[in-house]
Amino acid sequence: MKTESSSNLSSNKGPTLWGILFAPTEQFERMIDRPRFGWALAAMMLVGAIAAALVAYSVALETPAPEEAQMFDSAQLAMVYASLGFVGALIGIPVSLLLISLIQKLLLMLFQGEATYRQLFCLNTHLYLFTLLASLIMAVMMLLLGPSENPEIYPTSLAALVPAEGAVLRGVLNGIELFALWKLFLAAKGLSVIARLSSGKAWTIALILFAGGLLFAALSGWFSELAESFQPPQG
Template structure:
């Protein structure tokens, strides 16, 4: 009976509490994972930030020559929003799977629901960064390809270095630090195992950004030659 009453008293983890008292929220998450309402909030922040950036992204020369280019652009933005929603959910599912694997490798104990909750909550910080970046770009003349809260918002650079600098974003790093803490609190793995997993993920993100930057540089050079 006492155990049942203690379980009922467990509060849901709080998104805002993740900023001020992250350890407490992860303790709650371990007892009572939650994700539906946080998922909606994080999705709104992320998609809104992406939409504001897209509003300041000009049409390419080829698309601008299409009849009714503005209508076409509006339709593409609508498709982009829908695609962004599905892409966001898929990204959360994939990241939850990755966190689950890290915990299993680190000999912790968890399940997919807990890791999905961890994925959504920790992405809240990155979503705030996306929203702030979108606001800044929307109300200024900043290049929409720049991540304003990252090093490429401070250090001018061409591709592929530009994309690599974009990975060093204060909100992304903050989010990853929370992932490391969450893997310990929710997944029950050691500090060393949690940070090793997060550092590997960060290195992979740098390599992916480098590859994307090289691809952008290649296609820009190809179009210039044409």
């Protein structure tokens, strides 16, 4: 009786964040019947918001205060930016996961995959752990060493190793990052298991989203260069 009871408990387990690191295939199989994501989403939002706040705080401490905020000292301004970073991540993380899952669902309709939106959201919530690990490493290095000349660069990305001229190329190289590549591999594997796709189709969907992320990074860099080069008319 005890063996049957423990077996039933084991079969009722949902996917875990710890398991996604060390037994990802087992977690993907659990997501088919038990696409649970509540605790994982709460953890990703909280820790991600803390990491964003730490990064914003570290950068703000090293950035000269704008003229309109001269009445505040650097520590006060840093706390304001940290609060904004915290709230921004708290909202941005679930919104980005919802959007990515929606794009995947549309692509699955094209490739005749069988996954539900809930299963895809569960997959992406757990895979966000890899984005979070990259952000935590960045936050810790900033706290220990201070922000670099380009504080948005992940220390685990190609942009941290390869000198790049221009924000566009730097943004692309920043997207080619150790944990992002690990996430790419597991996204393809997860889509194959959950949506019952061939390896080729699963990799195609995963690569489309990865390439879309690189394109977004390149466009963000291009717009930042435009903003920096813009000189308002002198009155």
